[in-house]
Amino acid sequence: MRERNESAVKHDDVAGVRAGEAGPDAEDSRLDQTRQDTTRRLERAMGALGTAAMARMDERLMWFRALSAEDRSWVGLVAQAGIAAFVEWFQHAGEGRPTPSIEFFGTAPRELKRSISLQQTVDIVRVVVEVVEAQTGDLAAPGGEDQLQQAMLRYTRDVAFAAAQVYAREAEARGAWDARLEALIVDALVRGEVDDGLHSWAAALGWTSSPVVVLAGQTPDNDPQAVIDGLRERGRRSGLDMLAGVQGDRLIVIVGGADSVAAAARHVVPRFGPGPIVIGPEVPDLHAAARSARAAMAGLRAAAGWPDAPRPVHTEDLLAERAIDGDADARAQLVENVYLPLVGTPLLDTLATYLEQGTSLEATARLLFVHPNTVRYRLRKITELTGYQPTEGRSAFTLQVGLILGRLSETIVT
Structure with missing residues (x-):
């Protein structure tokens, strides 16, 4: 009897060990099966989710309602593609699960992607998440509600980071392009090469202001690009259009939309380095700014002839020095x-x-x-x-x- 009891205990211990070893595998298998069941439910509901997301965006997002019918349709396709991307991502488990991306925004045309800001992109993602969350009980397989919610939290977080990175790269590229375009405009005005292309370049940078005045002086010791960025920021805060360029040791600033020449100078003068600052004559528009730039540059060259000149000095006050200098x-x-x-x-x-x-x-x-x-x-x-x-x-x-x-x-x- 004792031997039979000891044998039974050993058998129960071995069975317990085997059950313990098989427990995690069985749990993983159950979770995987739940995930697959939830995935099938999500696939069947994708169309309804896209429709619900569009309705929610129309209800809550003012900027979405202001879009044209064509752009609204494109946003709907983007939302549908985002839902499909989540379903595909959800069905992968473990370490092999791919990192979420926002490649589904590639379904939209370039014009729409340019007009949709990062904040609006986040709005789209938020609406889609809210729509899916509201139907979690119906979408998730029995026992898979928590699994679906956790997956959604991770997916939306990673998509938000991916979107921020994409927009940051786009902003850097756009900033570099804008800087080159700005340098071309300033260089063209200084050389007096004004044509219709100049207005196209300026329009691409958002230039809409008049009148225009050009200031020239010495470049500060700071990084030239930091100086130009600071001028752009100052222009945005003051409601003025500003273009700036550094040519050697000279800083040229074009200001549009100021109430007066004195107002333009007040915003710009602190950005220059030591030495004379010359203000060109006020002109009606950017096309005529070449005349103001030419006078300002000539005044800057001749300013050494009047060491006690005020700072800034109007180019009209340097007519004698400019004339002697050969202007x-x-x-x-x-x-x-x-x-x-x-x-x-x-x-x-x-x-x-x-x-x-x-x-x-x-x-x-x-x-x-x-x-x-x-x-x-x-x-x-x-x-x-x-x-x-x-x-x-x-x-x-x-x-x-x-x-x-x-x-x-x-x-x-x-």
Whole structure:
């Protein structure tokens, strides 16, 4: 009897060990069977889930309702493809399960992918998840509810990370392309090569503003790309359009949409490095910005001739230095503004004598045989006609250069 009992105990122990060894395998087999049953249910429900997801998006997402019928249809296909991708992913178990991706967005045309933001992509994924979660009890095989919910949590998390990575790469690529396009626009304006393509490039960067003003100065010691990125961010915060380019040690900034030149300068000046900053004339649009850029660059070259110039300085205030430096535009402008309004009148001789006599009122009156009050009157008329006041040092210098250039222009014509 004792031997029979001991034999029974040994048999029970062995059976228990075998049952213990077979337990995990049996559990895995049960879970796998549950997964396969749930997968079949999901496959049968894919069409209904896609329809429900579209209805939920139309109900909750304002941006979705604003889409065209064609784009809404494409979004529906994307949602359907996302559900199919989840079903395919769900049926794989263990270490062999592939990492979720968002390749199902490839079903949409390029135009739609450009118009759908990362936040809207997350909205689509969230809606699909909510639709599936609401029907978990019907979709999961008996005992598989928790298995389906856990799989959905992991899948949606990984899809969200994958989407963020894709959009980050797209943003980096788009940023690099935008930077090249921006550099092309700035370079074209500086060289004066303006054509219809310039407006297309600017439109691609979202440029819509006018008027336009160009500023030129020295590049700061910071990384040039960081400077340009900072200017873009400043433009977004202030509601201005800004394009910037670094050419050697020069920083050129094009500002559009400012209420005034002073307002444009206030937003941009802190971004420049040490040294002079020159503001070009305000122009009506980007097509005319080449003139502003040309004047600003010429002023930057000539600014060394006026060490005490304000910072920033308007290029109009550097006409004399620009003219001496060989700027043809400045020379023509001085002749037009200073010499031509005075030529053929006593005002021209009065100005020439006044400047030659070191701006002495009495000496000028004696040489011209007129009363000093007559000289005063003529000087006021000169100011009215030219905008420059002969009794002020900088204006007198500009008038002197304009007078010389006018005389030279007549000699050349002759």
